[in-house]
Amino acid sequence: MFCTNCGKEISGGQYCEHCGAPNAISNEKMQSRPTAAPAYKPMKNPGVAALLAALPGFFGIAGLGHIYVEQLGKGIAILIGYLFIGSIMMADFLATGGGPVTLLLIFPSIAIFIWQIYDAHKAAVAFNGR
Numbered sequence: 001m002f003c004t005n006c007g008k009e010i011s012g013g014q015y016c017e018h019c020g021a022p023n024a025i026s027n028e029k030m031q032s033r034p035t036a037a038p039a040y041k042p043m044k045n046p047g048v049a050a051l052l053a054a055l056p057g058f059f060g061i062a063g064l065g066h067i068y069v070e071q072l073g074k075g076i077a078i079l080i081g082y083l084f085i086g087s088i089m090m091a092d093f094l095a096t097g098g099g100p101v102t103l104l105l106i107f108p109s110i111a112i113f114i115w116q117i118y119d120a121h122k123a124a125v126a127f128n129g130r
C-alpha cells in the first residue's frame with residue numbers, strides 16, 4: 001500500500017508515517033463499515049397469508065389471512081360476513097335440503113372465499129413493500 005500524498009510505501013495505518021497525510025484507503029474502509037444494524041422490519045409471507053385464508057376458509061372461517069397481515073378490521077369483517085352467509089346457507093340447507101336460498105348464496109360465498117385468499121396474498125406483498 002502506498003500513500004496517495006507522497007507515494008511512499010506505508011504500513012496501512014490511518015495516517016502516512018512519512019508525510020502525515022490521512023490514508024485514503026484505510027479511511028475508506030473505516031467509513032464503509034456499517035455503523036448500525038439495519039432497522040428490524042417484520043415481513044409477512046404471502047404464501048402463509050394465502051394459506052391462512054384458504055385452509056380455515058374451507059371450514060367456514062375466512063379472513064384469517066387478513067388478520068395475519070395486520071388488517072384486523074378487514075379480517076373480522078370478512079369473518080363475520082362469511083359466517084353470516086354460511087349460517088344462512090346452513091339453516092336453509094337443513095330446512096329444505098338445499099333450496100333456492102342455498103343455491104343463491106353459494107356463488108357469492110365462493111366468490112368471497114377466492115377473493116379473500118387473493119386479497120390476503122396481495123396485502124402481504126404490500127405489507128412487505130412499505
Ligand SMILES: [Zn+2]
Nearest residue numbers: 003006016019
Ligand atoms: Zn505520505
